[in-house]
Amino acid sequence: MNHYPEAILKLIRHLCKLPGIGEKSAERFAMHLLTAPDEEVAGLAGSIADLKKQVKVCNTCFCLSDRQTCRICSDPGRDHGLVCVVESPADMAAVEKSGSYPGVYHVLQGLLSPMDGIGPEELRIRELVGRVAAGKVSEVVIATSTSVEGEATADYITRALKSYSVKITRIASGVPMGGELKYIDQVTLKKALEARRAV
Amino acid sequence: MNHYPEAILKLIRHLCKLPGIGEKSAERFAMHLLTAPDEEVAGLAGSIADLKKQVKVCNTCFCLSDRQTCRICSDPGRDHGLVCVVESPADMAAVEKSGSYPGVYHVLQGLLSPMDGIGPEELRIRELVGRVAAGKVSEVVIATSTSVEGEATADYITRALKSYSVKITRIASGVPMGGELKYIDQVTLKKALEARRAV
Numbered sequence: 217m218n219h220y221p222e223a224i225l226k227l228i229r230h231l232c233k234l235p236g237i238g239e240k241s242a243e244r245f246a247m248h249l250l251t252a253p254d255e256e257v258a259g260l261a262g263s264i265a266d267l268k269k270q271v272k273v274c275n276t277c278f279c280l281s282d283r284q285t286c287r288i289c290s291d292p293g294r295d296h297g298l299v300c301v302v303e304s305p306a307d308m309a310a311v312e313k314s315g316s317y318p319g320v321y322h323v324l325q326g327l328l329s330p331m332d333g334i335g336p337e338e339l340r341i342r343e344l345v346g347r348v349a350a351g352k353v354s355e356v357v358i359a360t361s362t363s364v365e366g367e368a369t370a371d372y373i374t375r376a377l378k379s380y381s382v383k384i385t386r387i388a389s390g391v392p393m394g395g396e397l398k399y400i401d402q403v404t405l406k407k408a409l410e411a412r413r414a415v
Numbered sequence: 416m417n418h419y420p421e422a423i424l425k426l427i428r429h430l431c432k433l434p435g436i437g438e439k440s441a442e443r444f445a446m447h448l449l450t451a452p453d454e455e456v457a458g459l460a461g462s463i464a465d466l467k468k469q470v471k472v473c474n475t476c477f478c479l480s481d482r483q484t485c486r487i488c489s490d491p492g493r494d495h496g497l498v499c500v501v502e503s504p505a506d507m508a509a510v511e512k513s514g515s516y517p518g519v520y521h522v523l524q525g526l527l528s529p530m531d532g533i534g535p536e537e538l539r540i541r542e543l544v545g546r547v548a549a550g551k552v553s554e555v556v557i558a559t560s561t562s563v564e565g566e567a568t569a570d571y572i573t574r575a576l577k578s579y580s581v582k583i584t585r586i587a588s589g590v591p592m593g594g595e596l597k598y599i600d601q602v603t604l605k606k607a608l609e610a611r612r613a614v
Contacts, residue, residue, distance in 0.1 A: 219507070221469065223465055223470050224479065233459075234447060244435070245433050263429050264456060267456065271420050271423060280419060281420055305446065
C-alpha cells in the first residue's frame with residue numbers, strides 16, 4: 217500500500233477501524249471519496265465531526281436524542297405505563313421498526329458482564345428501579361438479547377423489581393419466522409416447546 | 416429509522432453514499448462512531464476533510480501523489496524506459512502489489528466509453544504520446560482491464576503509438592491462477608489457448 221500518498225494511507229487506517237471494514241474496503245472508500253463531489257465529502261466529514269456534539273441522551277429513557285427528553289418519551293400518544301427494557305439504542309431501533317410496540321423504552325446502555333467489569337452500577341438499572349418506584353409504570357417488558365449476558369441481565373432486573381407491584385414480562389423465545397426446524401438449535405426448540413400456545 | 420436524532424440520520428445518509436454500504440451497515444458505523452474514542456472520530460473526520468487538499472496528481476504519470484513528481488517517477492532505481500499504462504490509481508496499486516514490475520506508470524484516469532461521453536480527450540492519452548515522442552521510452556505495457564472499454568482503449572493507444580519506434584505490449588489474458596478450467600468462460604479459454612507457450 218505504501219505507494220499511496222500519506223493522506224490516503226491515513227484515511228485508510230482510520231476507515232479500517234469501522235466494524236467489518238478491512239483494508240480492501242477502506243481503499244475502495246478512499247478512492248470513492250477522492251472522486252466524489254466536494255460537498256459530499258465535506259458533508260460526510262462534517263457529520264462525523266458533529267455527531268457527538270449534537271447527539272444527547274434522553275434523561276428519562278437514556279436513548280439517543282437531540283433534546284433532553286426524546287421524541288418517544290414526550291409523545292402523549294404512547295403508553296407511558298408500558299416500559300420496554302433494551303440493551304442499546306440499536307435494539308430500541310429494532311423494536312421500533314417492528315411497528316408493534318405502543319409503549320416507551322428504557323435503554324440500559326449495556327449488559328451485565330462481570331468478565332468485562334460491567335456490573336449493575338455501570339448500567340441504567342438504578343434509574344429503571346426509580347421509574348418503577350415512582351408508581352406510574354404498570355408493565356416492564358424485558359427485551360434484552362437471549363445471549364448469556366442478556367439472560368443474566370434479565371434475571372437481575374426481575375429480582376430488582378420483584379418488591380414492586382409491577383407486571384414483569386420477557387419477550388418470547390422460539391423458532392424465528394421462516395426458520396426451518398431441522399436447522400434450529402436444541403435450546404431454542406426446547407424453549408419453543410415449553411412456550412407452546414393454544415391455537 | 417426516524418426515531419434516531421437528526422445528526423445520526425444525517426450521518427447515515429452520508430455513509431450510505433459509500434460504495435457497497437447500505438442503510439444497515441451505515442447504522443452500524445454510526446453506532447460505532449458514537450461510542451468510539453473522541454480522537455478516533457476526530458481523526459476520521461479530519462482525514463476525510465483533508466483528503467482532497469493534500470492529495471495531488473503526479474505531473475508525469477498522473478498517479479496520486481503528495482508532491483508534484485510522485486515517488487515512483489522520481490525513483491532512480493526504476494526503469495524509466497518501461498511505462499505501464501493503467502486506467503486508475505487503484506489499478507496501479509494492484510500492479511505494484513504484484514511486486515514484479517520494475518518500470519514506471521501512466522495513469523489514464525479512465526477508459527474510452529463513448530456512451531458516457533468519455534473520448535480520448537478526456538483521458539491522459541495525449542500526455543502518453545508526448546512521453547513516447549520525447550524518445551526515452553523503449554516499451555509501453557498496456558495494462559487496461561480486459562473489459563470492452565479496456566480493450567477498446569488498448570486498441571486506441573496501440574494505433575496512437577504506431578508511428579513511434581516503441582515496443583508496445585499488452586498484459587497476457589488467460590486462466591487466472593487457481594482457476595478451474597470447467598468454470599472458466601469460453602472467451603478466456605480461447606485466449607489462453609491462442610496464447611499458449613512452450614514449456
